[in-house]
Amino acid sequence: MITHSIDHLGVLMPVLQLVRFRSKATVSDDEMRAINERFQREVAPKLPGLLRREATVTPDGDWLLVLRYQDAESARQAAGEDTSEVSGLLMSNIDMGTLQVSFHPIVSE
Numbered sequence: 001m002i003t004h005s006i007d008h009l010g011v012l013m014p015v016l017q018l019v020r021f022r023s024k025a026t027v028s029d030d031e032m033r034a035i036n037e038r039f040q041r042e043v044a045p046k047l048p049g050l051l052r053r054e055a056t057v058t059p060d061g062d063w064l065l066v067l068r069y070q071d072a073e074s075a076r077q078a079a080g081e082d083t084s085e086v087s088g089l090l091m092s093n094i095d096m097g098t099l100q101v102s103f104h105p106i107v108s109e
Contacts, residue, residue, distance in 0.1 A: 013106045015075045019065040022098040035093060038086050047082060049074020075103055
């Protein structure tokens, strides 16, 4: 739960969303990378308040997505708004037993 994204001076601060997961065993590395690229091009630019999205994957297949939102409200809003085919495809290829999502208000830059 995001509680706030305002610093001690009352300045609205960005929020990071960290998403960790592994793809399903039936999904190849190339397939997951292609789905991620589609999401990056087709979905990410439309998410409200999203300033940046980066994806990493280890050689062992552990994915980490880092999404930077302009504020906590944008992060909350984006989580429930996207119902696109590409998002569904991405989610359907994730091993849900490995999915971890957390939100982190920036405290200094």
